[in-house]
Amino acid sequence: MSSTVSTPISFDYPLQDSAGLTCTAQAWAKVPPHLAGPEKAAVIERIKQLLIEKDAALVAHYYVDGDIQDLALATGGFVADSLEMARFGKNHSAKNLIVAGVRFMGETAKILSPEKRIFMPDLEATCSLDLGCDTNDFAKFRAQYPDRVVVVYANTSAAVKAQADWMVTSSCALAIVHQLKVEGKKILWAPDRHLGRYIQEQTGADMLLWNGACIVHDEFKAAELEILKAAHPNAQILVHPESPQAVVDLADVVGSTSAMIKAVVEGTAAEYIVATDKGILHRMRQLAPNKKLIEAPTAGNSATCKSCAHCPWMAMNGLQGILDCLENASGEIFVDEPIRTQALGCIERMLDFTANHPDLLAKAQHGFVKNIGAA
Template sequence: MTSADPVPRPEGRVEIPPHPRWPVLNPAAKTALTERIKALLHAQDAVLVAHYYTDGDLQALAEDTGGCVADSLEMARFGAASRARTLVVCGVRFMGETAKILNPEKRVLMPDLRATCSLDEGCPADAFGAFCDAHPDHRVVVYANTSAEVKARADWVVTSSIALAVVAHLKAQGEKILWAPDRHLGHYVERMTGAQMLIWDGACVVHEEFKAFALERVRKLHPTAAVLVHPEAPDDVVDQADVVGSTTQLIKAVAELPNPEFIVATDTGIFWKMQQVAPGKRLIPAPTIGVGATCESCAHCPWMAMNALQNLEAVLRRGDQEIQVDPAVAARAMIPIRRMLDFAQARGLGSRRETD
């Protein structure tokens, strides 16, 4: 069973920024900068939470200072469990918003509030609200990679590891389902569950660029490699995977599978953690090369790249990049988020860290 064609998104393209060109720090300068950041974190009773797709220096610093390196939902959960009064979120804006929704009493800072996400940008709240209004008989399921305003219109918020279970649950109840924003993840969920959904026409600018024909070539060059794919990738890339899963699930696969090599179709920022858990294994970026390509694999989010040691220090000194979420919006967004968390807990679905 398949859906109809994806729902057309509003006019206009997501503006993709160039990757920032941060100055290369020599070892002494990096050490000095890191020590200053550690002192600032301590002085401000702050804890650092970093996504798997951010720079390895930030991930290392988060772990070294008692912070958290994880997917977006675990970042927010960690913040809720922490006694720190300030959360510094190294990631993209929807992650900061989710952290604020789950931790309304805490100050939430980000190195750069302009760090957004193509899935979030491609699903504006007004247009999405109108789409929901046009289909009032559908249950609204939105991916975590959305704004607080979009989450506030949802019945369910899901991450990539729990999406299958939630949609299967709704299908068993005979519910009609409206899905947003990632069409590739939506199609994957449809195929795996047999559900039929109205799917918003959104995509991740990183995962959408993986090329199936080029992946076939790389697989022939590395016949012992396992192929790991995030379900935000196109169907013909997912079809070649040995493991399809969330960021945490892909990291777990590298650690547990016996293969000496892995071809990885997700943001290359994840390689830092993969190399940490499996230092003896070779990681190969899945190719994004195509007509007009300037690199073999360009799989790194330009918004994630806005996070760096330099602006992390700056925001701790100034405190001016603070996430704010309207309390009324946050209260409505908390309902579908809490529904997902309660659903996972009641069914014992995975660990706290196997989310998106």
């Protein structure tokens, strides 16, 4: 199968924001204090009571605090990747949905369920990929290539999704792009260049890439990962495809958060080096308590933090924020028309595809072999 070289384009925000700011310092400054002891127990019990009284459900991403993940599961909510979060919110009967994650996840829930009230613990919890894909600049980029199918990653604003033909998550991106390639479509991709390059090399699709990156996954270091692997020669290396190519090339398994968890639970290795946000380790340890999990390095030995892979915006989700949603109706998400309706099509198209092709989803790639197609 022939491969088309992916071409990054000129819109590049090295600091992840079209205004030239990362906002990460502000994000870390807003991380809520970790509750403990009787205070934490009291807040959790109050949240449980209010979830029932308010006809609300709590859905949490794998990257948020472990206490929030546990609370979601204990109250009939859900802990998942962004694809399954979208499905859950759409199908759940609750009138109110609390989304513990980052803003694009809350927006997606509102787009799919306009009749529900959607709340988030902190509305300022965003994403570097979202910040780095400005709506107006993306429109200019898209206008240059009217013959291409527009595929955007879930980590984008509602306004960017409103310009897309397809939304994808890391669980279904390979399968959907592969299908588009089979249909002879040329693709315009945004915003993560690492994930776009990975998909392009796996499928051989003709793709033009926006030049964005996740501030967490972009920091993994191949040289340090090789050193860690030498110290743990029998460990399997699990890598999220938002990571740089040199890191992906070292992986035993490349996949979405769901696929990585599945690889640990079903794998036969005793040790796993995990190259994604460290929040996922909480759920991995619960589901595979006998496996040893090692955080992949994001810095060299001289750094104060050898592995600091945690999203500052995901860290802004706290138990007190959830309580505020329920007690004070704070953090409500709104998506104005016609943006909501325009964005709905690309999301529903993804959900329809994944519902009809469940066998193609969340299957990790073993090793890095170009042009093998969707797995």
